[in-house]
Amino acid sequence: MAYQFLLTIIENGILRITINREKKLNALNKETLIELNDAINRGLQDAVVKGIVLTGAGEKAFVAGADISEFSAFNEEEALHLAKDGQTKVFDLIHQAEKPIVAAINGFALGGGLELAMACHIRVASHTARMGLPEVSLGLIPGYGGTQRLTQLVGRGNALEIILTGNMINAEKALQIGLVNHVVPNDEVVAKAEDILVDIATRSPQAVAAAIRAVNASLVDGKDGFEVEIVEFSKCFGTADFKEGVTAFLERRSPDFKKE
Structure with a gap:
């Protein structure tokens, strides 16, 4: 356009x-x-x-x-x-x-x-x-x-x-x-x-998106932001970004998060 x-x-x-x-x-x-x-x-x-x-x-x-x-x-x-x-x-x-x-x-x-x-x-x-x-x-x-x-x-x-x-x-x-x-x-x-x-x-794009969703949840009437945070936190453990982030930390190097 x-x-x-x-x-x-x-x-x-x-x-x-x-x-x-x-x-x-x-x-x-x-x-x-x-x-x-x-x-x-x-x-x-x-x-x-x-x-x-x-x-x-x-x-x-x-x-x-x-x-x-x-x-x-x-x-x-x-x-x-x-x-x-x-x-x-x-x-x-x-x-x-x-x-x-x-x-x-x-x-x-x-x-x-x-x-x-x-x-x-x-x-x-x-x-x-x-x-x-x-x-x-x-x-x-x-x-x-x-x-x-x-x-x-x-x-x-x-x-x-x-x-x-x-x-x-x-x-x-x-x-x-x-x-x-x-x-x-x-x-x-x-x-x-x-x-x-x-x-x-330089941070995990999947974690950045999850953090935005969790913060936004705190502003929505009737939505339990704490519960959303718990769910988003747990979902991060199933991502490639989490595996790369933890591996990089243990190997004392900068993480290499891949583009989506």
């Missing part, structure tokens, strides 16, 4: 997806979401790809939100489908991905842009990044998982303050409250995201 609004490249087993609508501050329109679904699915299915970096073109914005012009005249039913489709096809796809996905936040991450970053497993922000969920200023609330994922990441009080005021926070505040994992200089944000994935890529 040829992309109109994305740039993609695979280097050293890492797929970098750049949202390329710089003049629109990389706002998410319908076509961009369709392309993200395709690009992410391709990366997850490609055995060469060990992890994915999501970032935005230019220095001003990661993603400055959804393209408001597309839904400004929507009714309730249309809005329902908008939120459901986005959640299922992009945001939940990222959240449930069994390969690590890191957001490289290189500027404004607002509204749907911050929700996109929060769906990722790990977030790296530039020093000049600004984050927020300003939907209440439009008479809306976040619709792509923002109320849920922000609360999971920073706690109820911090989440409510960010959502109810609609104000932006800077990168240092985001780091302080646990919204991002790292803050780095502007020109290092993608490199830092890739460094994390290079590190993860």
Whole structure:
């Protein structure tokens, strides 16, 4: 699939997806979401790809939100489908991905842009990044998982303050409250995201996927995350990665985990 609004490249087993609508501050329109679904699915299915970096073109914005012009005249039913489709096809796809996905936040991450970053497993922000969920200023609330994922990441009080005021926070505040994992200089944000994935890529891909499933289980109502962890732990003992990892440890060498 040829992309109109994305740039993609695979280097050293890492797929970098750049949202390329710089003049629109990389706002998410319908076509961009369709392309993200395709690009992410391709990366997850490609055995060469060990992890994915999501970032935005230019220095001003990661993603400055959804393209408001597309839904400004929507009714309730249309809005329902908008939120459901986005959640299922992009945001939940990222959240449930069994390969690590890191957001490289290189500027404004607002509204749907911050929700996109929060769906990722790990977030790296530039020093000049600004984050927020300003939907209440439009008479809306976040619709792509923002109320849920922000609360999971920073706690109820911090989440409510960010959502109810609609104000932006800077990168240092985001780091302080646990919204991002790292803050780095502007020109290092993608490199830092890739460094994390290079590190993860040396580990067992089967164990990485199992760990993601177990951690995600803790966030699902009605699911016993401890039980999921026990099951995933035991299943690891039947994998080639476990045999290679233990053998390498006993032989005092680095493990050689094979590509899936």
